[in-house]
Amino acid sequence: MTDTQTPKIRIRGLKKAFGPKVVLDGVDLDVMGGTSFVVIGGSGTGKSVLLRCILGLITPDAGSIEIDGVDVTTLSPRQREPYMARIGMLFQNGALFDSLSVWENVTFGLVAAARAGHGPRITRAQARERAGALLEQVGMDPAVGALSPSELSGGMQKRVGLARAIAARPEILFFDEPTTGLDPIMGAVIDGLIADCVRKLGSTAIAITHDMASAQRIGDRVGMLYEGRLIWQGLPSRLFDSGNPVVDQFTHGRREGPIKIDVRN
Amino acid sequence: MNGVLDFIAGLGRAVLDIVRMAGRVALFAAVALSHVVRPPFYWRTLWGTLVEIGYFSLPVVALTALFSGGVIALQSYTGFAQYHAQNAIAGIVILAVTRELGPVLAGLMVAGRVGAAMSAEIGTMRVTDQIDALTTLSTNPIKYLVTPRLVAGTLALPFLVLVADILGVLGGFTVCVMKLDFSASAYITATIASLKVMDVTVGLVKAAIFGFLIALMGCYHGYHSRGGAEGVGAATTAAVVAASILLLTFDYLLTDVFFSQ
Numbered sequence: 001m002t003d004t005q006t007p008k009i010r011i012r013g014l015k016k017a018f019g020p021k022v023v024l025d026g027v028d029l030d031v032m033g034g035t036s037f038v039v040i041g042g043s044g045t046g047k048s049v050l051l052r053c054i055l056g057l058i059t060p061d062a063g064s065i066e067i068d069g070v071d072v073t074t075l076s077p078r079q080r081e082p083y084m085a086r087i088g089m090l091f092q093n094g095a096l097f098d099s100l101s102v103w104e105n106v107t108f109g110l111v112a113a114a115r116a117g118h119g120p121r122i123t124r125a126q127a128r129e130r131a132g133a134l135l136e137q138v139g140m141d142p143a144v145g146a147l148s149p150s151e152l153s154g155g156m157q158k159r160v161g162l163a164r165a166i167a168a169r170p171e172i173l174f175f176d177e178p179t180t181g182l183d184p185i186m187g188a189v190i191d192g193l194i195a196d197c198v199r200k201l202g203s204t205a206i207a208i209t210h211d212m213a214s215a216q217r218i219g220d221r222v223g224m225l226y227e228g229r230l231i232w233q234g235l236p237s238r239l240f241d242s243g244n245p246v247v248d249q250f251t252h253g254r255r256e257g258p259i260k261i262d263v264r265n
Numbered sequence: 266m267n268g269v270l271d272f273i274a275g276l277g278r279a280v281l282d283i284v285r286m287a288g289r290v291a292l293f294a295a296v297a298l299s300h301v302v303r304p305p306f307y308w309r310t311l312w313g314t315l316v317e318i319g320y321f322s323l324p325v326v327a328l329t330a331l332f333s334g335g336v337i338a339l340q341s342y343t344g345f346a347q348y349h350a351q352n353a354i355a356g357i358v359i360l361a362v363t364r365e366l367g368p369v370l371a372g373l374m375v376a377g378r379v380g381a382a383m384s385a386e387i388g389t390m391r392v393t394d395q396i397d398a399l400t401t402l403s404t405n406p407i408k409y410l411v412t413p414r415l416v417a418g419t420l421a422l423p424f425l426v427l428v429a430d431i432l433g434v435l436g437g438f439t440v441c442v443m444k445l446d447f448s449a450s451a452y453i454t455a456t457i458a459s460l461k462v463m464d465v466t467v468g469l470v471k472a473a474i475f476g477f478l479i480a481l482m483g484c485y486h487g488y489h490s491r492g493g494a495e496g497v498g499a500a501t502t503a504a505v506v507a508a509s510i511l512l513l514t515f516d517y518l519l520t521d522v523f524f525s526q
Contacts, residue, residue, distance in 0.1 A: 052397070055397075055401060056400070057397050057401075077405075081403060084400070084401060084403050085403050088401075089398070089401040091394045091397070092394070093393060093394060095393060095397065095398040096395075096398075097390075097395055098389070098395070108402050108404075109403060112403045112404045115305040116403055116404075164402075
């Protein structure tokens, strides 16, 4: 892999403000195909907004987001559909559909793609069988498929969310705070599953987290978002020794340093 | 002088807010309705919502209609008996039930039961990222969540109103025959004589429009809810209040259109 390759995801000058609050202030980012990039940063620094802009859930104020060289910010929702079919997303709280069983959740994207004509036809029996295989892939008993999401623990919901995200074998995977709310062991299990899935699928991944251990386990590269910009990018092994005072304060969890926490807002 | 200007400015802002809101709701409804004729269709969601509105609302609508018919009969009797006009009670009951009480009471009951549930369900999906998840899974959330509910609301409420019409009349009949010693055959004869197809039809048309409005308010407020449990609660309240007000407003407008001549 060389720097002359076209990045799978290329972001330039991305800006987003909510009223007077500027969240993203010119983000530039390249993620090469088949690699994992982890965005770290404090709460409220715009990590989720960045992810949602890439996914098209939020419209940026300025800048471009290219996937395979195509600026997806200029596409209509209908034109975006083929790109969305190539993307999988694991939400922070799993975002499983309460009204559906676990197996229906896992294969929801496959059935939806088939219905919309973006994927092969799939019967309910086939979908259920496929869900069982996907649940096994994330270390769960296929029998769990018959349960409702509300019957699962937080860690199990994350695994089901991961199974749903990888069901369509996506080229691009997004992970929003994959270990938040989990104990350290379960966090490590989820990170291991994410790393395995990304490697096996050969997908390009972007994860956002403020869990340093998770960032080191998942990422091929890491970047820190601060005051609306990616102020540092480097290897995960340099996270605790970046040479950037902002990154160092954040990764070491120091109270003193250039980052000022406004506890009132 | 400043106080007057402030008042006018406040009034202007309120009017602009209402117009802006009406525009947003109209656009939301138009987008949802545009999906009625465009595949894919979500038949399972439509059927589930039809059962939820049409079948599970039956007990509450039936009880409301039964007692309301009885109350109309009783109240009419206390007034009409003074003028020896008891014979008109059967006609009054069927007129009131088919034209007004059936559609309005069934509509208000469904707004409280189903409109609130729709708003809470979609609102919870919004604040727990489930709606965003739909988008990432190649599914248009308005097509999947809103369109089937609008169609189901429009189809189910006329059925409920038909049941309410029958039970409302039965309520009046029961009170008149069992409590006020009317002749059952005379009451039935008077009821049939007063029954007009136009009254029932207009009641059903009203019901279809009310069903659409209830579902629209439930979906709109749920879809745009923000801020966790408190936001979902506020959206649910707004959905029920807005649906009830719209229902009564449209009831007046439709009555004016169909019966003022």
